[in-house]
């Protein structure tokens with residue numbers, strides 16, 4: 001057992017991890033653990049161009065991340081690069097058991113979860129994933145369809161080929177639908193989360209009540225795509241206090257709410273700085289609250305916008 005898996009565990013309750021000199025794991029309701037900082041292969045890393053040829057840049061960027069200690073790798077069939085992720089995993093030489101591999105199903109019409117999952121496993125070149133997610137609920141035309149797909153996810157969990165199962169981009173109503181019939185509740189919901197999208201209507205509290213962990217994707221939005229904005233001044237002040245960057249404050253803001261942060265970068269220096277600096281500071285509850293408060297002054301959603309009205313903050 002290494003230091004990242006030994007001590008206090010954050011869990012789905014939203015309790016911040018204790019100050020530690022390493023980036024901790026979070027414990028899911030099924031007992032499995034996820035590293036709280038993840039490296040994503042979507043967005044900037046998604047595959048464009050010739051889909052058949054392996055994209056060496058994606059492989060090399062992912063290898064750089066693995067080499068720098070990013071063992072939580074967040075993939076999806078829709079990113080088009082599971083084969084590149086698989087190649088990076090195999091070239092890294094890191095023992096499979098040390099990696100935490102996520103992939104997601106798009107729930108293509110007419111296709112079973114088993115079919116999609118087998119295809120993903122074969123592209124990844126592994127015989128199990130640590131976490132398998134339903135990428136979004138928006139394909140489902142009825143609650144029964146969502147429940148049926150979840151039952152298929154549960155069969156994978158029971159087979160041991162998906163160690164944990166969860167969802168992504170689910171709203172409260174979708175979670176409630178699945179929970180009505182679930183024998184294995186989703187352990188996590190991966191959602192866009194940053195100060196400008198805090199999910200009005202109590203989504204975060206609902207997760208905590210039901211023991212569902214949260215993974216924040218696009219945690220840097222307020223310093224990247226949605227800048228400038230009302231959190232800038234707080235980020236700057238807090239960053240100066242701790243001698244870090246606003247981006248590092250943005251990531252810590254998630255971690256210090258007991259939320260897993262899924263980010264990405266093809267800049268090795270940035271990857272190194274995150275690994276070095278994020279364990280060295282921790283936001284006070286007051287600072288977490290100040291950032292949240294300032295964030296309410298703006299609304300920004302970067303993904304799945306076609307499913308929401310412009311002012312819908314759920």
Ligand SMILES: NC(=O)c1ccc[n+]([C@@H]2O[C@H](COP(=O)([O-])OP(=O)(O)OC[C@H]3O[C@@H](n4cnc5c(N)ncnc54)[C@H](OP(=O)(O)O)[C@@H]3O)[C@@H](O)[C@H]2O)c1
Pocket residue numbers: 039040041042043044045074075135168169190191217218219220221223224247262263264265266267270303
């Ligand atoms: N489930 C879903 O529907 C869903 C949707 C979106 C994303 N995701 C997952 O979440 C992962 C992360 O998403 P994201 O890329 O939107 O996350 P993000 O962490 O908000 O942004 C990462 C991007 O920000 C850039 N960046 C970092 N610091 C910067 C700075 N100081 N100034 C300017 N740019 C900076 C990085 O570029 P550099 O290369 O220059 O560092 C990188 O492209 C994806 O890869 C994917 O795995 C899931």
